[in-house]
Amino acid sequence: MFLGNTPTVMDGDWSIWIVTMTRVALEPATVLHPHPVLLVGTYGVDGKANLMNAAWGGICCSKPPCVAISLREATLTYHNILHSRAFSVGIPSREHVEIADYVGIVSGRDRDKFADTGLTSVRSEKVQAPIAAELPFTLECRLLQHHCLGLHTLFVGEILGIVADADVLGDKGLPDIEKTQAILYGGFGSNHYFAVGEKLGRAFSIGKGLKPNT
Numbered sequence: 327m328f329l330g331n332t333p334t335v336m337d338g339d340w341s342i343w344i345v346t347m348t349r350v351a352l353e354p355a356t357v358l359h360p361h362p363v364l365l366v367g368t369y370g371v372d373g374k375a376n377l378m379n380a381a382w383g384g385i386c387c388s389k390p391p392c393v394a395i396s397l398r399e400a401t402l403t404y405h406n407i408l409h410s411r412a413f414s415v416g417i418p419s420r421e422h423v424e425i426a427d428y429v430g431i432v433s434g435r436d437r438d439k440f441a442d443t444g445l446t447s448v449r450s451e452k453v454q455a456p457i458a459a460e461l462p463f464t465l466e467c468r469l470l471q472h473h474c475l476g477l478h479t480l481f482v483g484e485i486l487g488i489v490a491d492a493d494v495l496g497d498k499g500l501p502d503i504e505k506t507q508a509i510l511y512g513g514f515g516s517n518h519y520f521a522v523g524e525k526l527g528r529a530f531s532i533g534k535g536l537k538p539n540t
């Protein structure tokens with residue numbers, strides 16, 4: 327729906343700009359970009375390690391440290407998590423983009439995705455879930471809660487440990503996004519994977535300039 331033009335006057339030191347934006351209202355859709363690219367590792371009832379791509383997820387609590395992922399019941403991973411009460415969340419690098427996509431278009435019901443991709447499955451020491459050793463870092467999670475929302479079920483995992491490649495750690499001993507070379511998924515509006523772009527400013531800091539003087 328066309329909502330018309332919204333004129334905005336920006337008053338600057340040197341001149342006045344008139345900015346015109348055309349706004350449209352869209353139907354509800356699962357658009358929120360960018361998405362992370364999360365590779366969820368699980369063991370099946372038969373003990374077989376599996377990996378799937380899940381873009382719908384993110385950190386959801388700091389104490390206890392938790393990550394949430396949303397899965398359809400149709401996935402093998404959904405059933406594996408309910409069985410083992412655990413999962414891992416691996417972060418792929420640019421070099422893993424093809425692998426990341428493959429594990430998102432093939433089911434572990436039909437294929438051994440670790441064998442097909444050449445990734446090495448290593449058992450987590452913290453939870454009953456496999457870790458793909460080649461990924462820069464992986465969160466080891468125990469299932470804390472799950473809620474059926476509709477087609478997707480939200481799985482909340484408490485992060486009990488992180489396994490990381492020493493080469494991707496930054497100053498504070500945690501994974502550094504520029505070293506992990508993490509990738510993003512553009513979502514349904516831009517159905518491609520993207521590299522992380524340029525650094526724009528320090529978080530919790532760059533906005534301070536807009537605080538009114540008191």
Ligand SMILES: Cc1cc2nc3c(=O)[nH]c(=O)nc-3n(C[C@H](O)[C@H](O)[C@H](O)COP(=O)(O)O)c2cc1C
Pocket residue numbers: 376377378379380381382383396397398400401402403404426427429430431432433434435511
């Ligand atoms: C970029 C991308 C993102 C995806 N995100 C999700 C997701 O968040 N939740 C989901 O249920 N499926 C998602 N999928 C689809 C699953 O990865 C796919 O159904 C996969 O085959 C399931 O594997 P499994 O049956 O071995 O668990 C995504 C696929 C791709 C390619």
